[in-house]
Amino acid sequence: MSFTGIPTLQSIRQIINDAYETTIGADVDLSDEGPLGQIRDVFAEQIYKQYAGQAAVRNDIKVSTATGVALDLLAAIAGKVRNEGTFATIEDYKVYITGDTTIPVGFAFSKSGDSSVKFVTTQEYDLTYTAGSGTQEFEIDIQALDAGSISVADNTITEIDSPLTNLDSATNDSGSTFADGSARETDAELRSRIMFDPGSSITGTDSAMRRAILAINSASDTVQIENCFVISNEEIDEVDGRPGKSTEVVVYQTGGSTSRDSDVARAIANSKVDGTELVTTAAASYSETVTLDGGNTREIIFSRPDELSVGGVINVTAGGSLLTSDQKDALIDDIVEYVNDLGVGDNVVVFGRGGLSTILNSFDGAEITDYEISIDGTTSGSPSPANPPVPGTTDANIEVDFTEIATSIVGDWTIGDLS
Numbered sequence: 001m002s003f004t005g006i007p008t009l010q011s012i013r014q015i016i017n018d019a020y021e022t023t024i025g026a027d028v029d030l031s032d033e034g035p036l037g038q039i040r041d042v043f044a045e046q047i048y049k050q051y052a053g054q055a056a057v058r059n060d061i062k063v064s065t066a067t068g069v070a071l072d073l074l075a076a077i078a079g080k081v082r083n084e085g086t087f088a089t090i091e092d093y094k095v096y097i098t099g100d101t102t103i104p105v106g107f108a109f110s111k112s113g114d115s116s117v118k119f120v121t122t123q124e125y126d127l128t129y130t131a132g133s134g135t136q137e138f139e140i141d142i143q144a145l146d147a148g149s150i151s152v153a154d155n156t157i158t159e160i161d162s163p164l165t166n167l168d169s170a171t172n173d174s175g176s177t178f179a180d181g182s183a184r185e186t187d188a189e190l191r192s193r194i195m196f197d198p199g200s201s202i203t204g205t206d207s208a209m210r211r212a213i214l215a216i217n218s219a220s221d222t223v224q225i226e227n228c229f230v231i232s233n234e235e236i237d238e239v240d241g242r243p244g245k246s247t248e249v250v251v252y253q254t255g256g257s258t259s260r261d262s263d264v265a266r267a268i269a270n271s272k273v274d275g276t277e278l279v280t281t282a283a284a285s286y287s288e289t290v291t292l293d294g295g296n297t298r299e300i301i302f303s304r305p306d307e308l309s310v311g312g313v314i315n316v317t318a319g320g321s322l323l324t325s326d327q328k329d330a331l332i333d334d335i336v337e338y339v340n341d342l343g344v345g346d347n348v349v350v351f352g353r354g355g356l357s358t359i360l361n362s363f364d365g366a367e368i369t370d371y372e373i374s375i376d377g378t379t380s381g382s383p384s385p386a387n388p389p390v391p392g393t394t395d396a397n398i399e400v401d402f403t404e405i406a407t408s409i410v411g412d413w414t415i416g417d418l419s
Helices: 009-023 035-058 068-077 186-196 206-219 261-271 325-341 356-361
Strands: 090-096 101-103 109-111 112-121 125-127 137-143 157-160 167-171 177-179 225-234 248-252 284-291 298-304 306-317 370-380 404-407 412-416
Touching: 009 101, 068 186, 101 325, 125 261, 137 356, 157 306, 206 225, 206 248, 206 261, 206 284, 261 298, 298 412, 306 325, 306 356, 325 412, 356 370
Parallel strands: 248 298, 306 404, 306 412
Antiparallel strands: 090 137, 090 167, 090 177, 101 125, 109 112, 109 157, 112 137, 157 167, 225 248, 284 298, 306 370
16 A cells, blocks of 8 residues: 655655754764664654655545555554454363373364364473373463454363374363453454544533443443444534434444444433434434433434445456356355445445455455446345345445445345356
């Protein structure tokens, strides 16, 4: 990813070096290990980030639409880093030996019946056998091979992935301690953190309401608030269906859940000021009369985003050949996953960074050499299966409002042959 007009980090370092030499002298120590060199590198990195942030704005790279590496850059500019997830662990894992053995770093044990669930050693274990002990038990610690949450019951991690001299068997019995891991932070979750404005906590401001709503994520590790927008009409007259001086709050919970509705309503009630008119322009909304700690009540309403059902026709060829039916099914799965990973207000991009064309260009099933894309979207308050779009009408991006979220199912797409 490149930005127009950004000086390189090395060029910024050189400018600072020149300034040092002009001010102090040509023999000044500017080595990376020296104190002035370390100060230079800190300032150079901060200056580079400022240039990158300005270029991101100029190139219309927005938090609401950025994905992957582009989103990671915007997070860095905002002083945040993507949570890469944590690894599940098993302490006091039991191994049984019949003689001296050494279990090396990275030695793997798998779940019985599911070899994709693997745990490995993170240190070397030299186990000394006591003669005449039969099968001797030792305890070691192991860690999941991949980050993320997994389900592990007692006596299920029992498969030894490769033979090891004198290692007879292994298991995570009831005396072992399992600690689950956490998944890598998704683009949607990272967007919420970047857009969570910590700079204003004044009750009644738009950012204060967003802050209060997003803060309830810390109270639960299940359903999360993935997107939250506060849209205020500061005009006297109606704008986009919102009366003058009114505010619409749009909230999307993971997977379209509604289980946190009451939590969201209370967060809004505690952060809005009296006199703020809450309205909705969406087909689906939630309302509740919230009783505050002082006994006063507030009528709260907020919107759930309307579903914008997206589908289309894509005609492809791969190296002059046609895709098989299995390859077409796999491609549709990738496309549906892309659409459903988008958040509230995220446009469906056809040709552009992180769009449908990127999925086609990077498809694992075959090297797609040519394609035609036609997509369409139908706004509805009902799920997409009940309101399938009319595909094939346009290859332009689908604009998604901040009161909408794109959705898709396999049946919304057709992969054809490009003649």
